[in-house]
Amino acid sequence: MSAEPKKRESERSGRAxxxxxxxxxxxxQVVRDPSSILIAFVLPLILLFLFGYGVSLDTTQTRIxxxxxxxxxxxxxxxxxxxxxxxxxxxxxxxxxxxxxxxxLGRVRGIVVIPARFAADHAAGRHPAVQVxxxxxxxxxxxxVQNYAQGTVANWERQRTLEGQSQPPAIAAEQRFWFNxxxxxxxxxxxxxxxxxMTLVGTLLxxxxxxxxxxxxxxxxxxxxxxxxxxxxxxxxxxYFILGLTSMTLCVLLAVFLFGVPFRGSVVxxxxxxxxxxxPALGQGLLISAATKNQFLASQLALISAFLPAFLLSGxxxxxxxxxxxxxxxxxxVPARYLIPSLQTVFLAGDIWPMFARAIAVMFLIGCIFFALxxxxxxxxxx
Amino acid sequence: MTSGPNAExxxxxxxxxxxxxxxxxETPPALDSVDGVIAGGRITGLVGPDGAGKTTLIRLxxxxxLPDEGAVEVLGYDTRKDPASIQAAIGYMPQRxxxxxxxxxxxxxxxxxxxxxxxxxxxxxTFAELLEFTDLARFTTRLAGKLSGxxxxxxxxxxxxxxxxxxxxxxxxxxxxxxxxxxxLWKMVENLTAEGIGVLWSTAYLDEAEACDHVLLLNQxxxxxxxxxxxxTGRVExxxxxxxxxxxxxxxxxxxxxxxxxxxxxxxxxxAIRLVMEPGLTPPSLEEPSSGRATATPPRFEDAxxxxxxxxxxxxxxxxxxxxxxxxxGGRPVIExxxxxxxxxxxxxxxxxxxxIPRGEIFGLLGPNGAGKSTTFKMLCGLxxxxxxxxRVAGFDLRRDAAEARNRLGYMAQKFSLYGDLSVLQNLNFxxxxxxxxxxxxxxxxxxxxxxxxxxxxxxxxxxxLPLGLKQRLALACAVLHEPEVLFLDEPxxxxxxxxxxxxxxxxxxxxxxxxxxxxxxxxxxxxxxxDRISLIYRGQSIALGSPDEMKARVAGKDLPDPTMEDxxxxxxxxxEAREAE
Numbered sequence: 001m002s003a004e005p006k007k008r009e010s011e012r013s014g015r016a017x018x019x020x021x022x023x024x025x026x027x028x029q030v031v032r033d034p035s036s037i038l039i040a041f042v043l044p045l046i047l048l049f050l051f052g053y054g055v056s057l058d059t060t061q062t063r064i065x066x067x068x069x070x071x072x073x074x075x076x077x078x079x080x081x082x083x084x085x086x087x088x089x090x091x092x093x094x095x096x097x098x099x100x101x102x103x104x105l106g107r108v109r110g111i112v113v114i115p116a117r118f119a120a121d122h123a124a125g126r127h128p129a130v131q132v133x134x135x136x137x138x139x140x141x142x143x144x145v146q147n148y149a150q151g152t153v154a155n156w157e158r159q160r161t162l163e164g165q166s167q168p169p170a171i172a173a174e175q176r177f178w179f180n181x182x183x184x185x186x187x188x189x190x191x192x193x194x195x196x197x198m199t200l201v202g203t204l205l206x207x208x209x210x211x212x213x214x215x216x217x218x219x220x221x222x223x224x225x226x227x228x229x230x231x232x233x234x235x236x237x238x239x240y241f242i243l244g245l246t247s248m249t250l251c252v253l254l255a256v257f258l259f260g261v262p263f264r265g266s267v268v269x270x271x272x273x274x275x276x277x278x279x280p281a282l283g284q285g286l287l288i289s290a291a292t293k294n295q296f297l298a299s300q301l302a303l304i305s306a307f308l309p310a311f312l313l314s315g316x317x318x319x320x321x322x323x324x325x326x327x328x329x330x331x332x333x334v335p336a337r338y339l340i341p342s343l344q345t346v347f348l349a350g351d352i353w354p355m356f357a358r359a360i361a362v363m364f365l366i367g368c369i370f371f372a373l374x375x376x377x378x379x380x381x382x383x
Numbered sequence: 384m385t386s387g388p389n390a391e392x393x394x395x396x397x398x399x400x401x402x403x404x405x406x407x408x409e410t411p412p413a414l415d416s417v418d419g420v421i422a423g424g425r426i427t428g429l430v431g432p433d434g435a436g437k438t439t440l441i442r443l444x445x446x447x448x449l450p451d452e453g454a455v456e457v458l459g460y461d462t463r464k465d466p467a468s469i470q471a472a473i474g475y476m477p478q479r480x481x482x483x484x485x486x487x488x489x490x491x492x493x494x495x496x497x498x499x500x501x502x503x504x505x506x507x508x509t510f511a512e513l514l515e516f517t518d519l520a521r522f523t524t525r526l527a528g529k530l531s532g533x534x535x536x537x538x539x540x541x542x543x544x545x546x547x548x549x550x551x552x553x554x555x556x557x558x559x560x561x562x563x564x565x566x567x568l569w570k571m572v573e574n575l576t577a578e579g580i581g582v583l584w585s586t587a588y589l590d591e592a593e594a595c596d597h598v599l600l601l602n603q604x605x606x607x608x609x610x611x612x613x614x615x616t617g618r619v620e621x622x623x624x625x626x627x628x629x630x631x632x633x634x635x636x637x638x639x640x641x642x643x644x645x646x647x648x649x650x651x652x653x654x655a656i657r658l659v660m661e662p663g664l665t666p667p668s669l670e671e672p673s674s675g676r677a678t679a680t681p682p683r684f685e686d687a688x689x690x691x692x693x694x695x696x697x698x699x700x701x702x703x704x705x706x707x708x709x710x711x712x713g714g715r716p717v718i719e720x721x722x723x724x725x726x727x728x729x730x731x732x733x734x735x736x737x738x739x740i741p742r743g744e745i746f747g748l749l750g751p752n753g754a755g756k757s758t759t760f761k762m763l764c765g766l767x768x769x770x771x772x773x774x775r776v777a778g779f780d781l782r783r784d785a786a787e788a789r790n791r792l793g794y795m796a797q798k799f800s801l802y803g804d805l806s807v808l809q810n811l812n813f814x815x816x817x818x819x820x821x822x823x824x825x826x827x828x829x830x831x832x833x834x835x836x837x838x839x840x841x842x843x844x845x846x847x848x849l850p851l852g853l854k855q856r857l858a859l860a861c862a863v864l865h866e867p868e869v870l871f872l873d874e875p876x877x878x879x880x881x882x883x884x885x886x887x888x889x890x891x892x893x894x895x896x897x898x899x900x901x902x903x904x905x906x907x908x909x910x911x912x913x914x915d916r917i918s919l920i921y922r923g924q925s926i927a928l929g930s931p932d933e934m935k936a937r938v939a940g941k942d943l944p945d946p947t948m949e950d951x952x953x954x955x956x957x958x959x960e961a962r963e964a965e
Binding site for chain 2: 014017018020021022024025028029032033216217218220221222223224225226227228381
């Protein structure tokens with residue numbers, strides 16, 4: 001009578017033992033295989049240092065040409081505040097034509113012209129204009145020069161008003177940046193690069209190790225044992241899930257303690273977001289390796305379909321709102337798109353659970369789709 | 384090696400193949416309506432050249448692949464309906480062992496024990512037994528990747544045997560293993576059959592087929608023969624002869640014999656010629672006693688295989704006929720190796736290798752994988768700088784004039800170093816360019832190769848899509864485009880079907896008659912028989928040098944009156960090990 005339940009129980013313990021064996025095997029391999037260590041720890045460090053020290057989107061000391069068409073005390077005063085600005089390195093001139101070639105060649109990033117009428121307009125109480133000429137082929141810098149030139153003029157106005165030398169402007173917009181008051185790009189680049197790092201471990205490394213099993217013929221030997229396809233997949237996923245989180249933890253510690261990036265949210269939110277993100281990342285890795293069964297192809301596909309989108313289409317480096325509409329649609333299936341803003345929020349602002357909940361829900365959904373596809377293509381069949 | 388399946392006549396078949404057909408993309412199916420049975424308690428050989436469909440058939444038996452037509456029944460289960468029950472009851476060793484190279488011997492065993500659900504209580508006993516059985520007990524902590532080919536093979540077998548399977552499927556267990564390990568492995572498997580386990584041993588080596596209890600012979604996806612090897616060789620009983628006393632000119636003589644009526648097949652065997660005749664006919668030489676002596680000899684599996692395929696190709700080589708002869712030049716050796724030594728760190732891959740090869744000789748470097756053949760070979764190609772010693776090819780010192788020397792030699796590698804994505808014609812053009820041919824000369828040579836090897840119809844096909852036999856021809860054509868006076872062949876015919884192999888050696892024999900000098904490396908005993916002289920390479924050293932017949936004669940004795948090349952190899956290796964131990 002007790003044969004049935006007993007059999008079921010032994011089946012369950014067999015399954016647990018097989019799963020444990022697969023996880024143990026995978027862990028040994030991670031520890032012994034230099035390429036795993038490289039992708040999980042060395043590459044993330046390089047990336048983090050690159051974004052922490054090397055790449056900065058802050059433009060300081062941008063060279064501009066400053067043209068003062070008529071030297072009056074007033075225009076000299078304004079010119080002086082451009083020269084004093086820490087955002088600009090100023091080259092002086094008397095005619096904008098002097099700088100036209102320089103602008104084309106990129107020797108200066110913009111030309112600020114204080115026109116001849118400036119002092120007269122100012123004296124007459126008319127709103128005096130300053131002309132800013134920028135190179136539209138580099139919109140980022142162009143925007144920057146334009147904004148900061150405006151800011152410099154506004155500051156100068158305010159200064160004069162305070163000193164009682166000028167009438168206050170009718171309405172003055174005062175800028176204040178929350179959460180990252182110095183607008184230090186490192187503070188949002190480093191959290192973003194943690195998402196890239198998890199993409200590397202989750203998708204690239206996973207696709208490589210599964211493809212390697214196909215190449216070396218070990219997958220075939222596994223499949224001819226009583227192991228089920230689900231056990232095989234799960235045995236692969238757990239070690240790399242943990243590896244991904246370890247790699248993420250390392251990055252966060254570095255970000256906070258080495259780069260001084262503020263961490264205002266909670267650890268719970270950080271891990272909830274990261275753990276959910278690893279689902280689509282791992283799922284995509286499995287799908288790629290099951291489809292290619294070849295390490296070279298798998299690495300190429302992982303780079304193109306996961307790493308590059310996480311870089312380019314996630315809002316990490318480029319604003320999604322300024323992308324063409326079609327590209328914007330594509331970004332909706334890029335899991336990093338949901339993780340990066342949330343991570344930046346965890347670091348710089350704090351826990352905003354409604355935002356996180358939405359991100360987690362969407363990443364979970366994409367993850368489920370990848371897993372379903374991967375499970376379908378990893379049947380216990382060859383060829 | 385056992386007397387036959389008679390003792391287990393009552394055993395029900397473990398595997399039943401019923402009209403099994405499997406198609407991949409290519410039009411001729413990989414398996415074409417194959418029927419057959421595999422019984423318990425004996426070794427069934429799944430025999431056939433590379434590409435015959437052996438691996439596909441084994442995968443069908445594991446349930447990892449399903450047939451397009453027909454049915455495969457294993458241990459009473461249909462592979463379509465119940466693959467899980469099959470996988471729980473079989474042991475399977477795929478071609479690349481299925482070992483994890485960065486796991487140790489013990490860790491691999493633990494993993495497979497867990498996966499196969501070996502009860503904890505039985506483990507220590509089973510491990511001890513298997514480790515003793517495979518002689519791996521000393522290496523339990525060594526990483527699998529650091530084991531020799533033979534040891535890997537044994538560990539793979541141990542992993543497949545962890546939970547005594549009823550059926551053991553071995554996919555080419557004899558490949559990449561030295562003859563001694565291969566014999567060990569065979570003995571182990573034989574012991575298993577005594578316990579009633581059914582063993583399927585797939586192989587491209589026809590000598591392995593002879594040792595099986597039962598054979599399924601596959602060729603191009605079709606089952607050619609099913610039965611005992613004795614039944615197979617019985618088909619050519621009394622039709623096989625050995626022609627001796629033709630020293631020196633035996634290649635030319637073989638070529639003429641093969642063109643004669645009544646000769647089904649012929650190959651060089653050391654200093655003799657082996658002939659298979661039509662039923663009832665005797666070799667022509669028996670009528671002219673001056674040209675050697677013919678004696679009847681026991682038939683071998685390969686004789687019957689070639690006979691079954693309708694006989695070997697003729698003896699004419701149009702390639703050799705168009706080759707300009709190289710004059711004998713005062714007996715100066717064409718290839719010289721003087722104390723060639725190569726060390727990698729503290730590992731000596733090749734140790735003081737010395738030999739001379741005169742013009743028009745076939746010289747073989749024979750030895751298991753990893754013995755140092757390729758290292759020696761690469762030093763003689765000028766691809767590897769020797770640590771000590773010197774080599775000369777066609778009179779050029781390889782240290783100073785490696786490029787000059789390389790221009791005089793043609794090279795053909797086992798894996799046919801062709802560009803798979805280029806078409807046949809593009810490959811020919813490319814290799815002609817590499818060897819410095821241009822203009823009219825290039826067009827003329829390519830046209831000649833196209834005619835000789837019948838490439839016209841396949842000019843535009845990608846090299847990787849060609850059948851193995853055509854690849855082999857193309858590789859040979861590319862290697863001889865520039866009429867080299869020296870040919871380097873790296874395991875040129877291992878795994879190819881016997882007809883293609885004969886065709887290949889007919890060309891080589893013909894070229895040698897015109898004064899081309901040939902250096903062959905091989906671990907394949909049959910290929911050694913085509914050589915005038917061989918050097919046995921073992922653990923980096925040349926342990927014997929001489930003609931195949933001399934080697935065999937050296938080890939012949941009371942208990943081994945007519946040793947094969949493999950017997951000679953094993954005896955010589957054991958002799959050298961015994962000397963070293965002293």
